[in-house]
Amino acid sequence: MTTVSIITPVYNSTKESYIRSCDSVAQQSSGDFEWIVVDDGSEIRHPQADIVLEKNYGPSVARNLGFQISSGDIITYLDMGDELNPDRVKNLIELFDKNKCQLLFSAYYIVDDGQPFLFDPFQYIGTTDFPTAFEYIQLLKQQNISIPLGVAHIRKPFVQCGGFQRGIVCGEDGILWRRMVGRMQLSDILFSDDVAGSYFISQNGQSRSQRRFDMGGFAFGGDLRDNGKYLDEQWFNEFNSKGLYD
Numbered sequence: 001m002t003t004v005s006i007i008t009p010v011y012n013s014t015k016e017s018y019i020r021s022c023d024s025v026a027q028q029s030s031g032d033f034e035w036i037v038v039d040d041g042s043e044i045r046h047p048q049a050d051i052v053l054e055k056n057y058g059p060s061v062a063r064n065l066g067f068q069i070s071s072g073d074i075i076t077y078l079d080m081g082d083e084l085n086p087d088r089v090k091n092l093i094e095l096f097d098k099n100k101c102q103l104l105f106s107a108y109y110i111v112d113d114g115q116p117f118l119f120d121p122f123q124y125i126g127t128t129d130f131p132t133a134f135e136y137i138q139l140l141k142q143q144n145i146s147i148p149l150g151v152a153h154i155r156k157p158f159v160q161c162g163g164f165q166r167g168i169v170c171g172e173d174g175i176l177w178r179r180m181v182g183r184m185q186l187s188d189i190l191f192s193d194d195v196a197g198s199y200f201i202s203q204n205g206q207s208r209s210q211r212r213f214d215m216g217g218f219a220f221g222g223d224l225r226d227n228g229k230y231l232d233e234q235w236f237n238e239f240n241s242k243g244l245y246d
Contacts, residue, residue, distance in 0.1 A: 001032060002032065002073045002074065002093045002096065002097055003032045003033060003034070003071070003072045003073055003074070003093075004032060004033040004034075004072045004073070004074045004075075004076060004089045004092050004093065004152075005033065005034050005036060005066075005067075005070035005071065005072030005074070005075050005076070006025065006033055006034070006035045006036065006076055006077070006078050006084075006089075007036050007038070007063050007066035007067060007070065007075065007076075007077050007078075008021065008035065008036065008037045008038070008066070008077070008078045008079065008080055009038050009040050009059040009062030009063055009066070009079065009080075010037055010038065010039055010040060010042065010046045010049070010062075010080040011039075011040040011041065011042050011056055011062075012042045012043055012044075013042070013046065013080040013081060014081070016081075017080050017081035017200075018046075018048075018080060020081060020082075020083050020200075021078060021079075021080050021081060021082060021083060022048070023083070024078075024082075024083035024084040024085075024086070024197065025078070025084065027086050028084065028086060028087075028088065028089045028090070029086050029087050029089070029090050030087075030089040030090035030093065031089075032089060032093060033072065033089045034070065034071065034072060035048070035078075036050050036051075036066040036069060036070055037049050037050055037051075037066075037080075038050065038051045038053070038062040038063070038065050038066045039051065039052040039053065040053055040056050040057060040058065040059065040061070040062040041053045041054060041055040041056035041057065042056075046080075050066075050069065051065050051066070051069065053065075057166075058166075058172075059079075059164070059172065060163075060164035060165055060166050060172045061164075061166055063077065063148075063163070063164050064163040064164055064166070067158060067163060072155075073096075073154060073155070074092050074093065074096050074152055074153070074154060075152065075153055075154070075155065075158060076088070076092060076148075076151070076152035076153075076196075077148035077149060077151065077173075078149060078197070079148065079149065079199075081200050082149050082197060082198060082199050082200055083197050083198050084149075084196065084197040085194075085195050085196060085197045088194075088196055088197060091192075091194045092104070092152050092194075095190065095192055095194065096152075096154065099190050101187075101188055101189060101190040102153060102154050102156065102157050102180075102184055102188040102189070103151070103152075103153045103154075103157060103177070103180050103181070103184060103188060103189050103190070104151065104152045104153065104189075104190045104191075104192060105121045105122070105150060105151060105189070105190070105191050105192070106150045106151070106152070106191075106192050106193075106194045106195065106196040107119060107120040107121070107122075107150065107192075107193060107194070107195050107196065108147065108149050108150040108195060108196040108197055108198065108199055109195065109197070109198040109199065110147075110198075110199050110201060111198050111199065111200045111201065112201040116198060118195070119147075119150075119199075120193075121150065121191070122191040147173070147199050148173045149196050149197055149198075149199050150196045150199075151173070151177060153180065157180045157183060157184070158176075158180075160180075160183060161176060161179040161180055161183065163176070164176055
């Protein structure tokens with residue numbers, strides 16, 4: 001039976017955010033999933049946390065740790081404060097089983113001050129010129145399809161790419177997706193009109209991206225070269241055995 005792991009990093013979430021995300025997980029139409037919550041050093045421990053870190057390391061570390069204890073065939077993400085479509089788990093299992101893909105991009109709603117609009121990543125890489133498979137992959141590698149809510153993948157490419165890069169807390173997800181794409185054939189990648197859920201831009205009146213920027217982590221602050229340090233299975237195995245805060 002195919003199962004899904006939903007990984008959620010959390011840091012000082014509000015009660016409203018907690019209830020919104022919890023309700024969306026509880027209301028899934030399929031029960032073939034596990035929800036892994038990693039408390040990233042919150043001042044007050046999150047009541048659903050499977051792992052609690054002693055200080056705030058950032059979402060990359062939290063998601064990597066969530067992956068390490070996960071057991072699902074398919075991995076997807078839910079940031080605290082966002083919500084999943086009630087059929088998200090069911091749709092993921094059906095799409096991956098039917099298409100045998102490795103990486104799935106889905107549309108999602110972006111909610112700003114209560115006004116939702118649909119973001120479809122396919123619109124940003126699609127073209128009427130019908131590119132070759134190679135050109136299509138190059139287009140995908142140039143995109144920063146960042147919001148993890150709209151992405152799901154099987155386990156293998158995450159391990160091959162070494163997971164999320166520690167030290168980056170804004171744009172870290174887009175960097176990982178581009179690494180994955182670079183290792184795949186076009187047949188491994190699927191765009192779906194399945195709507196993943198809703199991403200809420202602001203919490204407590206402050207942009208989530210601005211809060212991450214204030215933490216000092218941004219997409220161009222680390223070593224992004226394909227030098228093997230982050231991108232091979234040997235490195236991930238070392239990271240997996242030693243932990244992330246040695």
